[in-house]
Amino acid sequence: MLIRLNNLLVKVFFIVFVIIISGSANSEEKKIEFIKNNWSFEGIFGTFNRASLQRGYQVYQEVCSGCHSIQHLSYRNLVEKGGPEFTLDEAKSIAEQFEILDGPNDDGEMFTRPRRLSDKFANPFPNVQTATAANGGAYPPDMSVLVKARKGEWNYIYSLLLGYEEVSAGYELDDGVYYNKYMPGNKIMMSQPLFEGAVEYADGTQATETQMAKDVTTFLTWAAEPHLEARHKMGFKVFIFLIILLTLVYFSKQKVWSRLDSKENSDQKDETFDKVERAVTEYEGEDPKTFK
Amino acid sequence: MSEEKYVPKSKLARWFDSRLPLLSLSHHLTEYPTPKNLNYWWTFGGILTFFLIAQIVTGIILAMHYVANTDLAFDSIEHIMRNVNYGWLIRYAHANGSSMFFLAVYIHIFRGLYYGSHKPPREMIWITGLIIYLLMMSTAFMGYTLPWGQMSFWAATVVSNLFGAIPLVGENITAWLWGGYSLGNPTLNRFYSLHYLFPFLIFALVVLHIWALHVPGNNNPIGIDVKKNRNETMSFHPYMVMKDLLAMLVFILIFLGFVFYAPNFLGHPDNYIPANPLVTPAHIVPEWYLLPFYAILRAIPSKLGGVIFMFASIFILVLLPWLDTSKVRSAVFRPLYKKFYWVLVVMVILLAYLGAKPPEGIYVILARIATAYYFIHFLIILPLLGRYEKTSPLPTSISDPVLDKLSIVDKFKKTAAEYEGENVDTFK
Numbered sequence: 066m067l068i069r070l071n072n073l074l075v076k077v078f079f080i081v082f083v084i085i086i087s088g089s090a091n092s093e094e095k096k097i098e099f100i101k102n103n104w105s106f107e108g109i110f111g112t113f114n115r116a117s118l119q120r121g122y123q124v125y126q127e128v129c130s131g132c133h134s135i136q137h138l139s140y141r142n143l144v145e146k147g148g149p150e151f152t153l154d155e156a157k158s159i160a161e162q163f164e165i166l167d168g169p170n171d172d173g174e175m176f177t178r179p180r181r182l183s184d185k186f187a188n189p190f191p192n193v194q195t196a197t198a199a200n201g202g203a204y205p206p207d208m209s210v211l212v213k214a215r216k217g218e219w220n221y222i223y224s225l226l227l228g229y230e231e232v233s234a235g236y237e238l239d240d241g242v243y244y245n246k247y248m249p250g251n252k253i254m255m256s257q258p259l260f261e262g263a264v265e266y267a268d269g270t271q272a273t274e275t276q277m278a279k280d281v282t283t284f285l286t287w288a289a290e291p292h293l294e295a296r297h298k299m300g301f302k303v304f305i306f307l308i309i310l311l312t313l314v315y316f317s318k319q320k321v322w323s324r325l326d327s328k329e330n331s332d333q334k335d336e337t338f339d340k341v342e343r344a345v346t347e348y349e350g351e352d353p354k355t356f357k
Numbered sequence: 358m359s360e361e362k363y364v365p366k367s368k369l370a371r372w373f374d375s376r377l378p379l380l381s382l383s384h385h386l387t388e389y390p391t392p393k394n395l396n397y398w399w400t401f402g403g404i405l406t407f408f409l410i411a412q413i414v415t416g417i418i419l420a421m422h423y424v425a426n427t428d429l430a431f432d433s434i435e436h437i438m439r440n441v442n443y444g445w446l447i448r449y450a451h452a453n454g455s456s457m458f459f460l461a462v463y464i465h466i467f468r469g470l471y472y473g474s475h476k477p478p479r480e481m482i483w484i485t486g487l488i489i490y491l492l493m494m495s496t497a498f499m500g501y502t503l504p505w506g507q508m509s510f511w512a513a514t515v516v517s518n519l520f521g522a523i524p525l526v527g528e529n530i531t532a533w534l535w536g537g538y539s540l541g542n543p544t545l546n547r548f549y550s551l552h553y554l555f556p557f558l559i560f561a562l563v564v565l566h567i568w569a570l571h572v573p574g575n576n577n578p579i580g581i582d583v584k585k586n587r588n589e590t591m592s593f594h595p596y597m598v599m600k601d602l603l604a605m606l607v608f609i610l611i612f613l614g615f616v617f618y619a620p621n622f623l624g625h626p627d628n629y630i631p632a633n634p635l636v637t638p639a640h641i642v643p644e645w646y647l648l649p650f651y652a653i654l655r656a657i658p659s660k661l662g663g664v665i666f667m668f669a670s671i672f673i674l675v676l677l678p679w680l681d682t683s684k685v686r687s688a689v690f691r692p693l694y695k696k697f698y699w700v701l702v703v704m705v706i707l708l709a710y711l712g713a714k715p716p717e718g719i720y721v722i723l724a725r726i727a728t729a730y731y732f733i734h735f736l737i738i739l740p741l742l743g744r745y746e747k748t749s750p751l752p753t754s755i756s757d758p759v760l761d762k763l764s765i766v767d768k769f770k771k772t773a774a775e776y777e778g779e780n781v782d783t784f785k
Contacts (some may be wrong), residue, residue, distance in 0.1 A: 109618060137435045206630075209435065213621055214629035249639075289629075292438075292445045299446070300617025307613070311606045318599040325393070325591055 097247060099220035100227060102279060106286060109301060112294050113287050118149035120266055121284025124277050126159075127264045129208065132200060132255075134188040135288055137209035141182040147294035148287055156182055163187035201241045203254035212282075212289040219286045221247065226278040229257040363388075385571070390590035391597045392577035394755045398472075399575070400604030401465040407605055408458040409563065413556050415451040423503065425549035427542045430505035431631045449620040455497050456623045457612045459646035462490060471698055473686030474576040480678040485566040487674055489559055494647065496555040499548040501644055506628035511641045513548070514540050519654070522661040539634070579755045580687025589755055640715060648712030649705050653731070655716045656724035666728065673735050680735055682743030690749040694742050697734060704730045 105114045122143065125135070140160035143151045151159065161179040165187070168175035180187065190196035197204040206214075215221045228247035232238055238252070245253040259277045266272050287293065363384040365371045374380040422441050424433040437444035466486070469475055475483035502513040517534050521527040536543030574583070574590075583589045591597070615622060623645060627638050643651050650667050657663035673680075688695040704727045711724045 137432070137439060142439075210629040214626050216626050218626075296445065296449075296617055296620075300613070303613055303617065304610070307606060307610055311603070311610070314599070314603050314606055318603050321595050321599045325596060 099217050099224040099247065102220070102223055104219060104283070104286075106283070106293060109297060111297055113147070113149075113283060115150050116268060116270075117280050117283045118287055119151065120268065120270060120277075121280035121282070121287075122149055122151075123266065124259075124264055124281040125208075125284055128258050128277075129281065130187075130189060132189055132196070132205035133208045134190070134196075135186045135208045136188060137207075138186045138288055138291075139182070140180060140184060140186070142291060144182070145291070148291060149284070153182075160184060201254060205255070208285055208288060210289045212286045219282050222285060223278050223282040225253075226259055226282070227275060387592060387594035389571060389574075389593040390583075391575050391593050392583045392755055393589060393591050394577050394579060395575060395597070395600075396578050397600075397604055398464070398468040399577075400601045401461050401468065403601035404461045404605050404608050405458065405465060406563065407609070408454055408461060409556070409559060412451060412454050412458060413560070415447050415454065416553070416556065418447050419451055420553060423549075425503070425546050427505055427545055427632070430503060430545060434504050446616070449616045453612060453615045453620060453623060455500065456615070456644070456646065457608070458493065459497070461608065462493065463646070466490070467702065469576075470701075471688045472576055472578055473580050473681070473683075473688070475678045476681065476683075476686050477678065478573045479569075479576060481569040482566060483678060484675055485562055485569055487671070489562045489566060491671065492555050492559050492562065496552060496559065497644065497646070499552040499555075501628075502545065502548045503552065504628060505545065505632045507630040507632055507636070507638050508625045508628040508641070510540065510632035510634065511638055512643050513544070515641055516643075517544075519660075519664050519667075522664045524661070576686060577755055578687060578689065579752060580685065580689065581751055581755065583755055642713055645709065645713075648710075649708035650712075652708040652712035652724045653728045655712075656721065656728045666732075670728075670731060673732070677735065677739075681739045683739075683746060683748070684743075685748045685751065690751055691742070691746060692749065693746045694739075697738050697742070700730070701734050704734075 105112060105117070125133075140156055143149050143156040143159065144153055160182055163180045164177045165180050165184055166175055167178050170176055190199060193204055212218050212222055217224070224247040225245060228245045230244055230246055232244045236244070238244060242252050242254060243256055244251055259274050259281075261274055262272050263277060264272050270276060290296075363381050365374050365380050370380055419437065422433065422437045422444065424430060434448070437448050439445075441447075469483065469486070498512075498516060502509045517531055517540065520530045520534060523530060532538060534544070535541065536547060577583060625642065642648070650670060653670050654663040654667040657666050683691060683694065685691055688698055708724065708727045708731070711720050711727065714720045716724075
C-alpha cells in the first residue's frame with residue numbers, strides 16, 4: 066500500500082509540473098521580445114553616459130516636452146552628480162528659457178519670471194484636462210517615473226520609440242491612432258516622435274532614429290532613478306564590507322563552536338585518556354604498567 | 358526555568374535586581390538552553406526579529422517625510438526618493454524588507470510544520486505566531502496602499518470589497534472601513550494610522566511568542582524532548598547567537614542584493630502610476646506573498662464562498678495542533694507525512710503562481726484542485742496519518758544520531774596504524 070501511495074504521489078507531482086510548464090508556455094507566446102541594446106547603466110557597476118544624458122535631455126526638450134511633463138525633475142538636478150552634469154551656467158541658461166508664474170509680490174500682484182535652478186521642469190499644459198483635450202483624448206503621461214511604470218522598463222521605452230510600423234492590409238485603425246509593435250494592444254495615440262535628423266545634436270553626433278531613441282531612453286531612465294549611480298556605488302561598498310564581516314563572523318562562529326566540542330571532551334577527558342592509553346597498550350601488546 | 362536561581366554578584370546589582378529583575382532576565386536570555394542539534398532552519402526566528410526592527414526603523418524615518426493625503430501621497434514618495442538624503446535607500450529597504458520579512462516568515466512557518474513545532478507542548482507558540490502572521494499581512498496590505506499608485510488603489514479596492522460579501526451588513530461594513538462611499542482620503546489616513554500602529558502590536562506579540570517559547574524550550578530536528586544537561590543543550594549565548602548572526606548576514610546579503618541591484622523587481626510597475634479611480638488596471642494582483650490566498654479567493658465560484666475559504670485557509674492553521682494528532686513531532690520519523698508535506702509545499706507554490714495568473718481556463722481548474730488539496734491536507738490527511746501512519750523508531754536522545762561517528766579510540770587506532778605502516782616502509 067505504501068509503495069502504491071508513493072507512486073501516486075510521484076504521479077501527482079509530475080502532472081502538476083507538466084501543467085505548470087505547459088501553462089507558462091502558453092502565456093509565453095503573448096510576450097514580445099524587446100529590442101536589445103547594451104545599456105551602460107545596467108549591471109553592478111552601471112553608470113550613465115554623460116554625453117548620452119545631455120543629448121537625451123536635448124531630445125526630450127525638442128521632441129517630447131511639447132506634450133510630456135517631467136514634474137518631479139528640477140533644473141538643479143541637471144547639475145547634480147550622477148546626472149547629465151551640465152555646468153552650473155549651462156543649467157541656469159536652460160532654466161531661464163522657461164517662465165513661471167510667481168507671486169504674489171508686495172503689491173499683491175502675480176508676475177512671471179524666468180525659472181531658476183530650484184524650480185521644477187516647465188509643464189507643457191496647465192493641467193491634466195487641458196493635456197488630454199489637446200491630445201485627442203489621450204493624456205500624455207508624465208515622464209518622471211515612466212520608465213519604472215512600464216513592464217520592461219528602459220527596454221520597453223526604447224523599443225516603443227522604434228516600434229512604429231506600417232499597418233498590414235486589413236488592419237483597421239481610427240484617425241489619430243497609430244500602430245506600434247511594442248505597445249500593449251498595438252494601438253497608440255502618440256504619432257511616431259523620432260525621425261532621422263529630428264534634432265541637431267550640439268556635440269555633432271549624428272541624429273539617427275536609434276541614436277535619439279537610445280539617448281532619450283537613457284535620459285528618462287535617469288529621470289526616473291536619479292540616484293542610480295549612487296545606489297550602485299554604495300551597493301558595491303556595502304557588499305565588500307558585508308563579505309569581510311561574514312568571513313570574520315564565520316571564523317568566530319567556528320572558533321566559538323569548537324569550544325563547545327572541547328568542553329564536551331574535557332568533561333570526559335580523564336575517561337578518554339584512559340581509553341586511549343588502553344588502546345595504545347592493546348596495539349603495542351604491552352602491559353600498561355611496564356609501558357615507558 | 359529549571360536552572361539554579363541567578364544572584365548578581367555586587368551589592369548594588371542585587372539591590373537593583375530584587376526591585377526590577379532585568380539582570381535576571383538578561384541572565385536567563387543568555388543562559389537559555391538550546392538543543393545542540395538545531396540546524397540552520399532554526400535561525401529564521403532571529404532573522405525575523407532583525408527584519409521587524411529594520412522595518413520599524415526605516416518606517417519611522419519614512420513617516421517623517423510621507424504625506425497621507427490622496428493628492429500628495431504619490432508625490433511625497435517621489436520627494437523621498439529624490440530629495441531626502443538617502444531617501445531612496447530607506448524606501449527601497451522598507452519596500453524590499455517587507456518581501457524579505459515574508460520570505461523569512463514562510464520559511465519559519467514551514468520549518469515548524471516539517472519538524473512538528475506546533476505540537477504539544479508548543480501550541481501557544483504556534484498560535485501567537487499565527488496572530489503575528491495575520492497582523493503582518495494586514496500591515497503589509499495597508500502599507501502597500503500608502504504610495505497611492507494604481508496597484509495600491511485597486512488592490513485596496515478589491516480587498517475592502519471582500520467585506521461587501523457578508524450578507525445583510527456587508528455594504529455597511531465596507532462603507533465603515535472606507536470612511537465614506539468609496540476608497541478615498543479617509544481610507545488612506547486610517548490605513549496610515551494603523552500601518553504605524555500594527556508593527557508595535559506585532560512587537561508585543563513577538564515578546565509573547567518568545568516567552569511562550571522559553572517555557573518548553575526549543576523543538577529540534579529530531580523532535581524528541583531534550584534533557585537539559587550539558588551534553589544535549591548549550592547556552593543561547595554565544596553559541597546560537599553566533600549561528601544566528603552568521604545566517605542573518607547571509608540573508609541580509611540577499612536582501613541588500615535586491616535593495617541595491619533590483620529594487621523594483623518584486624514590485625509591480627503599475628504602482629508607479631498615480632492612482633486613478635476611473636482606470637482599472639488589466640490585472641489586479643496583490644504582492645507576491647499574498648498570492649496563494651488570492652488564488653483561493655478566486656478559485657471559489659461565489660464571492661462569499663471565496664471570502665469564507667480564504668479566511669478559513671488561515672484559521673485552519675490555528676486548529677493544526679489538534680488536527681495533526683501524530684505523537685511523533687519530526688517529519689524525519691514520519692515517512693508518509695514527509696511526502697504529504699512536500700505535496701503541500703508544491704500546492705502552496707502552485708497557488709501563488711495561479712494567484713498571479715488571470716482567473717480563466719486551466720488556471721481556475723488548477724486553483725480549485727490546489728485549494729481542495731490544501732483543505733484535504735489539513736482536515737483529512739493529517740488526522741488519518743495520526744491514526745494509521747507507521748512511524749520509524751525514535752532515538753532515545755538527540756545525541757544518538759551523532760554517535761555513529763568514529764569514536765575517539767577508533768580514530769586513534771586508525772592513525773596509529775597508518776603511522777606505523779609508513780614507518781615500516783620508509784625507515785626499516
